[in-house]
Amino acid sequence: QAYLSYSNIAALTHLARKPGWDITKTLDNVKIWTHEEGAVLSFKVEMQVKVPSHVAFSLLSDFSLRQRWDRHFQTCEVLQAVSEEEKIYHITSAPMTGHQPRDFVILVSLRQPCRPQEPYTVAVRSVTLKAMPPSPEFCRSEILCAGFQIYSSSSSSCTVCYFNQVTSGVMPYLAANLTGSSKSIEDTALECIKFLE
Numbered sequence: 001q002a003y004l005s006y007s008n009i010a011a012l013t014h015l016a017r018k019p020g021w022d023i024t025k026t027l028d029n030v031k032i033w034t035h036e037e038g039a040v041l042s043f044k045v046e047m048q049v050k051v052p053s054h055v056a057f058s059l060l061s062d063f064s065l066r067q068r069w070d071r072h073f074q075t076c077e078v079l080q081a082v083s084e085e086e087k088i089y090h091i092t093s094a095p096m097t098g099h100q101p102r103d104f105v106i107l108v109s110l111r112q113p114c115r116p117q118e119p120y121t122v123a124v125r126s127v128t129l130k131a132m133p134p135s136p137e138f139c140r141s142e143i144l145c146a147g148f149q150i151y152s153s154s155s156s157s158c159t160v161c162y163f164n165q166v167t168s169g170v171m172p173y174l175a176a177n178l179t180g181s182s183k184s185i186e187d188t189a190l191e192c193i194k195f196l197e
Helices: 002-017 053-060 063-068 172-176 184-196
Strands: 022-026 030-037 040-049 073-083 086-095 102-111 122-125 145-153 158-164
Touching: 002 102, 002 122, 002 145, 002 158, 030 184, 040 184, 053 122, 053 145, 053 158, 053 184, 063 073, 063 086, 158 184
Parallel strands: none
Antiparallel strands: 022 030, 030 040, 040 158, 073 086, 086 102, 102 122, 122 145, 145 158
């Protein structure tokens, strides 16, 4: 478990530091970046939020609140509280047209910054749990690496960066988005800002 937790945080930190991010869209307080490497597409959504970084961290690290701003989350339950900083959740998402509803078993690892310039981190990856085998009513999907890094901008504002390394299971949701025929990433980002503020 210690190794999984460490590698969860390390994978997100590594993804965030990769060179070669291309900016694809800029709105008032949201920027969307993509990164392609072989068959792997990652995206980053950068949001300017008018709340202190520790407040954003506490709200974003509680996944049971996520349904309030992310319409892709249908249900979310804690399967196991591994430690203060680690929880395993079971999440179901609403079906997209022509697709079975998806579900995920994820490990969420939290880290507070050790030094002032470091971010708060909420790292997410899929795990397997014997107690929650795949069910026929859902298509079990995998999250390779996702999560938030939250940097303090001032005592009353912060920059929230959301990362997701995209697997083929999530691709249909994003393809339309990045070509401009759907705006779910921007809409979700704006809902997230509204929720945090």
